[in-house]
Amino acid sequence: MACDLPPGRHEVAVNNLPLSTNLFGQGSEKVSLDLRAGSTTYLSAQPQMGIVTPGAITLIQVTESQGRTDVASLRQSTGSCGAA
Numbered sequence: 001m002a003c004d005l006p007p008g009r010h011e012v013a014v015n016n017l018p019l020s021t022n023l024f025g026q027g028s029e030k031v032s033l034d035l036r037a038g039s040t041t042y043l044s045a046q047p048q049m050g051i052v053t054p055g056a057i058t059l060i061q062v063t064e065s066q067g068r069t070d071v072a073s074l075r076q077s078t079g080s081c082g083a084a
Helices: 064-071
Strands: 008-013 030-035 042-047 057-062
Touching: 030 057, 042 064, 057 064
Parallel strands: none
Antiparallel strands: 008 030, 042 057
């Protein structure tokens, strides 16, 4: 998903199931960002393995080249961005 956010401080989060676990993975369900005008920040959402329940989806910040590669084939969905 691609979102255009205005400059300033933002918290980006995924909505995992309450029983989802992240025992062995990296990343976090929430990432705090301080965005500057004219810059682009890329986050990667990664599913983590769970034991009994589904694993959590976590976010990590990635490099610009990795982010550009990941979003090359995405379409923007403005209806999915914004406050929960």
